[in-house]
Amino acid sequence: MAKDKEISDRWRGFQDIADSRHLANRVEREVVDALAAAVREAYPRLSHRYYAMKARWLGMEVMNHWDRNAPLPETPKAVIRWDDARDTVLAAYQRFSPDMAEIARGFFDRRWIDAPVRPGKSPGAVAHPTVPSAHPYVLLNYMGKPRDVMTLAHELGHGVHQVLAAGQGALMASTPLTLAETASVFGEMLTFRSLLEQTGDRRERKAMLAQKVEDMINTVVRQIAFYEFERKVHAERRNGELTSDRLGEFWLEVQAESLGPAIKLREGYEVFWTYIPHFIHSPFYVYAYAFGDCLVNSLYAVYQNAERGFQEKYFEMLRAGGTKHHSELLAPFGLDATDPAFWQIGLGVIGSLIDELEALDK
Ligand SMILES: [Zn+2]
Structure with a gap:
């Protein structure tokens, strides 16, 4: 498959192994290179630092790879009622912008959300825009965990974005990945x-922060490690066929580099690259997760230190749908994705959450 891709890239005149993906994502190679370099450089103060702390919580100096995402025993277990979840999300949106809360409230009032778990219903969650002349639908599997409240907020974010961008029409409303x-x-x-502010119990706060940090590390650090794995595979395939042992070596190299010394990679982990469907179905897709998360974290950092008027610019950005290049969308916020310092802002948000955890840990 890697050879097939190489032939296709050559015939189409793509130079770098990831260039066809960059074109589809409407992003330049230099921008992705800057993102990948910034994330790799941040491994020690993000994933390495966090996993060393977690190993200590678990009473180990080095934890096994299967303990990496183990939930902490302090994770809140009380079931959050649907009405409370709605109120929490709408209140959080309201504090940011009453207009945004108003759009989100419409999803509840007009019954555009299907929340209950039912036999035969697919797992996961999605916001589907349908067509701009109709309205989006949100599909969830709500079980009352804090994470489910966050998923509701996530999908409503998509929903608000889809409502705002609908004015661009069916062909231009959706954004690149x-x-x-x-x-x-x-x-x-x-x-x-x-949610964190509402949680008084220190141990519960710690567990919630830890889960958030783990999610962010999995989205940013891990996906860039996946991207580096693919780069090694496709680059070396240009020199000849690869053995399965070689693929396993690449995998262990990127995992050791990204997870750090506090995680022991046990025998059998070398074949774990096979659990990522993207490697087979959509090469180099993975970096988009890191790109999106870092970009939003940078925006959030601007919001936290914001002068007035952030909300209006933010709404303009969402209304643009897929009609503008990332440079045009970010310019009003004084942000520029081609600048390596831009990615540091987003990575700094993750770093400061780990700082908060360290402070709670004392
Ligand atoms: Zn999403």
Whole structure:
């Protein structure tokens, strides 16, 4: 398959192994290179630092790879009622912008959300825009966990984005992958902050922060490690066929580099690259997750230090749908994705959440 891709790239005149993906994402190679370099450089102060702390919580110096995402025992277990989830999300949106809360409220009042778990219903969650002349639908599997409240906030973010961009019409409303998660991740962050403030118990706060940090590491650090794995595979395939042992070596290299010394990679982990469907079905797709998350974190950092008027610019950005290049969308915020310092802002948001955890840990 890697050879097939190489032939296709050559015939189409793509130079770098990831250039066809960059074109589809409407993003330049230099921008993705800057993102990947910034994330790799941040591994020690993000994933390495966090996993060393988590190993200590679990009473180990080095934890096994299967303990990486183990939930902490302090994770809140009380079931959050649907009405409370709605109020929490709408209040978080309201504090940011009454207009945004108003659009989100419409999803509840007009019954555009299907929340209950039912036999035969698919897992996961989605906001589907249908067509601009109709309205989006949100599909969830709501079970009352704090994470489900965040998922509700996430999908409503997509929903608000889809409502606002509908004016661009069916062909231009949707954004490329790299910008698709802008409103969802932002809405999730607003709601996470509210939930955290409502949680008085220090141990529960710690577990919630830890889960958030783990999600972010999995979205940013891990997906860039996946991207590096694919780069090694496709680059070396140009020199000849690869053995399965070689693929396993690449995998272990990128995992050791990204996870750091506090995680022991046990025998059998070398074949775990096979669990990522993107490697087979959509090469180099993975970096879009890191791109989107870092971009939104940078926006959130601007919002936190914002002068007035952030909200209006933010709405303009969402209304643009897929009609503008990332440079045009970010310019009003004084942000520029081609500048390596831009990615540091987003990575700094993750770093400061780990700082908060360290402070709670004392
Ligand atoms: Zn999403």
